[in-house]
Amino acid sequence: MIEFTEEQKLIKQSVSEFAQRKIAPIALEMEKNKEIPQDVIKGMAELGLLACTADPAYGGSGLNAVTAGVIAEELAKGDCTGSTCVFYLVQAAWGFLLNKYGTEEAKKEIFPKATAGDWFLGIATTESGGGTDVVGGKTNIKKDGDFFIVNGEKMYISGVREAATNGGGHITIAHQTPELGSRGMTVFYLPLTAEGITPTYIEDLGREGISCGGFSIDNVKIPKHYILGEENKGFYIIHEGYEYARALIAVICAAAGLKSLENGMNYAKERKVFGQPLAKFQEINFRLAEHYTKLEMLKRLGYEALRAIDLEQEGKGNRFETSKIVAMAKMFASDWACEAINDALQWQGAFGYSRECPDQAAWRAVRSFSLAEGTREVMKMIVARELLGKELISYK
Amino acid sequence: MRFIVCVKQVPESNDLKIDPNANRVLKKGVSTIINFFDQFVLEEASKIRKEGDEIIAISMGDSETKSTLMRCLALGADKAILLNDEKFLESDTFGTSNILAAALKKIGDYDIIFCGNSSLDTGSGQVGPEIAERLDLPQVTYTESIENVEIGKIKIKVQTDEGYSIIESELPLVIAGIPPSYYQPSIPPLPKIIAAQKKPFEVWNAEDIKGDKSKFGSAGSLIKIIKLYKPPKREQGIVITDEPKAAIEKLMELLNKDKVI
Numbered sequence: 338m339i340e341f342t343e344e345q346k347l348i349k350q351s352v353s354e355f356a357q358r359k360i361a362p363i364a365l366e367m368e369k370n371k372e373i374p375q376d377v378i379k380g381m382a383e384l385g386l387l388a389c390t391a392d393p394a395y396g397g398s399g400l401n402a403v404t405a406g407v408i409a410e411e412l413a414k415g416d417c418t419g420s421t422c423v424f425y426l427v428q429a430a431w432g433f434l435l436n437k438y439g440t441e442e443a444k445k446e447i448f449p450k451a452t453a454g455d456w457f458l459g460i461a462t463t464e465s466g467g468g469t470d471v472v473g474g475k476t477n478i479k480k481d482g483d484f485f486i487v488n489g490e491k492m493y494i495s496g497v498r499e500a501a502t503n504g505g506g507h508i509t510i511a512h513q514t515p516e517l518g519s520r521g522m523t524v525f526y527l528p529l530t531a532e533g534i535t536p537t538y539i540e541d542l543g544r545e546g547i548s549c550g551g552f553s554i555d556n557v558k559i560p561k562h563y564i565l566g567e568e569n570k571g572f573y574i575i576h577e578g579y580e581y582a583r584a585l586i587a588v589i590c591a592a593a594g595l596k597s598l599e600n601g602m603n604y605a606k607e608r609k610v611f612g613q614p615l616a617k618f619q620e621i622n623f624r625l626a627e628h629y630t631k632l633e634m635l636k637r638l639g640y641e642a643l644r645a646i647d648l649e650q651e652g653k654g655n656r657f658e659t660s661k662i663v664a665m666a667k668m669f670a671s672d673w674a675c676e677a678i679n680d681a682l683q684w685q686g687a688f689g690y691s692r693e694c695p696d697q698a699a700w701r702a703v704r705s706f707s708l709a710e711g712t713r714e715v716m717k718m719i720v721a722r723e724l725l726g727k728e729l730i731s732y733k
Numbered sequence: 734m735r736f737i738v739c740v741k742q743v744p745e746s747n748d749l750k751i752d753p754n755a756n757r758v759l760k761k762g763v764s765t766i767i768n769f770f771d772q773f774v775l776e777e778a779s780k781i782r783k784e785g786d787e788i789i790a791i792s793m794g795d796s797e798t799k800s801t802l803m804r805c806l807a808l809g810a811d812k813a814i815l816l817n818d819e820k821f822l823e824s825d826t827f828g829t830s831n832i833l834a835a836a837l838k839k840i841g842d843y844d845i846i847f848c849g850n851s852s853l854d855t856g857s858g859q860v861g862p863e864i865a866e867r868l869d870l871p872q873v874t875y876t877e878s879i880e881n882v883e884i885g886k887i888k889i890k891v892q893t894d895e896g897y898s899i900i901e902s903e904l905p906l907v908i909a910g911i912p913p914s915y916y917q918p919s920i921p922p923l924p925k926i927i928a929a930q931k932k933p934f935e936v937w938n939a940e941d942i943k944g945d946k947s948k949f950g951s952a953g954s955l956i957k958i959i960k961l962y963k964p965p966k967r968e969q970g971i972v973i974t975d976e977p978k979a980a981i982e983k984l985m986e987l988l989n990k991d992k993v994i
């Protein structure tokens with residue numbers, strides 16, 4: 338297990354205090370109201386959690402990936418609905434990408450607002466025609482003097498309402514040179530308040546404190562300083578953002594699962610059946626041991642994946658090795674956490690199935706992560722690609 | 734002015750495990766936090782500090798105590814000192830106050846020494862007053878807030894059984910603080926945690942603080958623990974959830990039944 342630095346230990350403690358004091362007591366309410374209260378968002382901003390991977394020069398905390406993981410873990414323990422975890426992780430991961438590839442002008446414009454909690458910074462690559470096959474997307478971007486014109490649509494995107502109403506936007510990818518396929522795609526920042534953006538909303542199964550939706554993009558004009566990295570190199574750039582998010586998700590799933598296991602375990606220790614604590618029965622305690630072991634493994638692998646990202650940024654890592662370990666960490670993250678939470682619900686009997694039980698919200702939240710930021714199946718494709726080599730890639 | 738804040742690291746949970754043979758609380762694997770009262774006085778010190786003032790956080794403890802001192806640096810202390818030596822082990826309040834007083838003498842030049850009124854684990858409330866005695870300083874306990882401070886003089890609001898009183902004192906002095914009921918400890922934000930890593934942090938051992946070593950650690954302690962045990966678990970109380978009128982009737986019935994009234 339990674340040994341945390343003194344700084345990381347203090348950050349962990351601060352986030353834990355914040356999450357337990359300010360988020361845990363109102364978590365279920367966030368889902369009822371379908372929003373994260375402004376004072377929670379402002380509190381996260383004051384602590385320095387939002388877009389925490391941005392350089393301090395732009396208002397960020399300049400955190401590395403492992404430290405970003407420490408925050409994700411504590412938020413996941415405190416927010417059974419996962420809403421603040423998503424709000425946090427998307428901005429940490431895609432803030433990292435903007436910080437690395439964005440222009441000075443864009444960073445100066447976006448980060449101070451995002452880190453202050455005024456704007457939301459999201460990711461929008463999925464389209465109604467497909468998410469896994471990024472190249473299969475239809476959205477296109479064309480150069481127009483000093484500007485670019487974007488047309489298309491995006492779907493199943495987190496934080497649409499937040500960005501469209503409060504301000505902010507999403508990191509997006511589109512075809513600039515369609516005939517070149519993956520080699521002709523460009524990544525850019527798309528403000529959701531721009532003229533030509535029409536949002537729509539979707540009711541999701543979980544993490545209801547943050548919105549999910551889509552938007553049509555109709556002749557939206559963006560300045561050239563919104564382009565991230567080189568034009569037509571977007572397909573390669575975007576994967577660094579996905580991977581950052583995937584590694585954070587692995588840690589979030591492990592932490593959410595472990596928290597529910599703890600709830601289930603406490604219940605099983607207290608609840609008496611046939612004159613004995615429920616936890617004494619092997620059906621319960623063997624399952625507890627198995628889930629705990631899997632989730633601890635998952636957490637450790639999640640941190641290893643985050644460390645691989647840090648090493649790569651320090652010039653000590655390898656792009657493909659990072660992709661592989663990140664995919665390994667995310668592959669079973671949602672499944673293992675969901676299985677553990679499902680049993681924790683079962684142990685809690687009918688209460689576990691009631692809306693008052695925090696763990697049902699955790700299950701609904703964690704379930705999303707076998708899809709969001711790359712599906713379980715895609716993780717398998719990546720690991721297989723790294724093991725077998727490019728000649729045996731299934732999707733080519 | 735120079736303010737010194739004495740802090741203690743305490744176990745986070747109330748559910749402590751005891752080693753019955755050694756009569757000691759088992760520390761391994763137990764997560765720890767700053768004593769709640771100590772964070773309060775540190776925040777009070779930060780409130781009254783003016784430009785040019787200095788806040789030093791000091792703690793006697795093992796190497797793990799570093800995290801508590803780092804938190805103090807993130808909460809506004811300018812410098813931290815860890816008193817760490819095998820000779821300090823097994824100190825009771827008498828030994829602890831001897832060690833702290835020796836370190837405070839070494840620092841010299843102070844205006845206010847802050848302590849928590851008591852600690853969450855052992856809760857004796859003796860260390861602050863003992864330090865004051867050893868340094869021959871006035872002491873004010875149960876301090877809730879500092880009303881005013883100027884060179885050589887301070888006005889303090891203290892909690893009393895009847896309410897509050899306002900006390901004036903000369904400086905230097907020892908203040909033992911207790912937070913008001915509405916106090917919410919601040920959470921150190923990330924930028925301050927990051928900045929804290931660059932602040933001065935010193936570790937002093939028994940040699941560094943000089944003083945009479947026979948008064949440190951178990952040798953200098955007066956208390957002998959004969960038996961350490963958990964109090965028996967209290968039965969769960971009765972919670973009445975009826976409407977007010979019915980609840981009062983039920984409460985009266987119970988109080989009459991138990992002959993309370």
Ligand SMILES: Cc1cc2nc3c(=O)[nH]c(=O)nc-3n(C[C@H](O)[C@H](O)[C@H](O)COP(=O)(O)OP(=O)(O)OC[C@H]3O[C@@H](n4cnc5c(N)ncnc54)[C@H](O)[C@@H]3O)c2cc1C
Nearest residue numbers: 460461462463467468469493494495705708709710712714
């Ligand atoms: C709650 C939630 C929030 C989301 N937020 C965002 C967001 O903020 N931004 C964003 O861009 N997207 C977001 N998404 C979308 C997510 O990234 C996509 O759902 C995901 O990439 C899959 O795309 P798809 O839904 O179009 O499924 P498809 O790509 O159509 O895939 C359908 C199924 O086929 C499987 N599959 C695909 N290819 C293969 C193959 N070669 N072999 C085997 N199986 C395969 C997939 O794994 C999947 O199970 C979110 C999704 C959810 C559920």
